[in-house]
Amino acid sequence: MNQNELKRLVGEKSVEWVKNGMIVGLGTGSTVRYMVDALGRRIAEEDLQITGVTTSSVTAKQAEALGIPLISVDEADHIDIVIDGADEISSYFQGIKGGGAALLFEKIVAVNSTKVLWIVDESKMVDKLGAFPLPVEVIPYGSQKLFDRFAAKGLNPTFRKQENGSLLLTDSDNYIIDLHLEQIDDPHALAEYLIHQVGVVEHGLFLDMVNDVIVGKQVGPVVLHARN
Numbered sequence: 001m002n003q004n005e006l007k008r009l010v011g012e013k014s015v016e017w018v019k020n021g022m023i024v025g026l027g028t029g030s031t032v033r034y035m036v037d038a039l040g041r042r043i044a045e046e047d048l049q050i051t052g053v054t055t056s057s058v059t060a061k062q063a064e065a066l067g068i069p070l071i072s073v074d075e076a077d078h079i080d081i082v083i084d085g086a087d088e089i090s091s092y093f094q095g096i097k098g099g100g101a102a103l104l105f106e107k108i109v110a111v112n113s114t115k116v117l118w119i120v121d122e123s124k125m126v127d128k129l130g131a132f133p134l135p136v137e138v139i140p141y142g143s144q145k146l147f148d149r150f151a152a153k154g155l156n157p158t159f160r161k162q163e164n165g166s167l168l169l170t171d172s173d174n175y176i177i178d179l180h181l182e183q184i185d186d187p188h189a190l191a192e193y194l195i196h197q198v199g200v201v202e203h204g205l206f207l208d209m210v211n212d213v214i215v216g217k218q219v220g221p222v223v224l225h226a227r228n
């Protein structure tokens with residue numbers, strides 16, 4: 001199976017975690033896309049009654065097209081489970097997310113969910129985080145100052161751009177600065193530093209948050225349980 005087939009495998013497997021009546025957080029990304037499609041099929045074929053809480057305009061558009069009823073995170077009195085992708089997951093079940101620039105809404109939905117389930121192909125499983133550039137969402141005002149501070153600290157920042165060369169805007173009209181770190185030895189210390197920089201809205205380190213991970217391997221989907 002190629003990477004896309006592994007993404008499809010875990011996306012389709014993950015909807016087994018969804019039961020009738022649940023409020024379900026719908027993540028973002030190419031793996032989640034398969035999950036949302038599979039949920040749409042279950043709704044059509046089994047009369048599954050669920051309500052979705054989306055984490056990006058892209059996922060909202062897909063879910064609406066499939067007829068998945070949606071409410072906003074603020075309207076949800078609880079969220080039973082959020083199913084989301086990840087860019088890297090370490091052997092300690094810490095993650096980097098935000099490759100699709102949706103990290104802010106994804107983290108808000110994750111911290112408000114009873115259960116967090118990540119779905120990834122096996123290439124996302126790493127010993128240590130950091131080979132994937134760490135996304136940091138920042139407000140535009142003063143973002144060059146933040147960029148310069150990150151550069152001075154040796155964090156190798158780049159502004160994320162669109163294909164046409166202009167700066168990418170998130171769903172909240174913020175910028176993304178990607179930190180090219182190669183290896184993150186102490187994710188908690190880095191998270192603490194980043195969140196205290198004025199102008200940083202959120203960063204892509206998702207620490208101590210995930211409950212279960214479904215990893216797409218050649219032998220099939222493998223479920224891992226984090227010790228939390």
Ligand SMILES: O=C[C@H](O)[C@H](O)[C@H](O)COP(=O)(O)O
Binds near residue numbers: 028029085087103
């Ligand atoms: O902002 C995007 C999200 O954090 C995605 O869940 C993450 O980038 C993984 O995406 P994909 O499933 O496309 O590899």
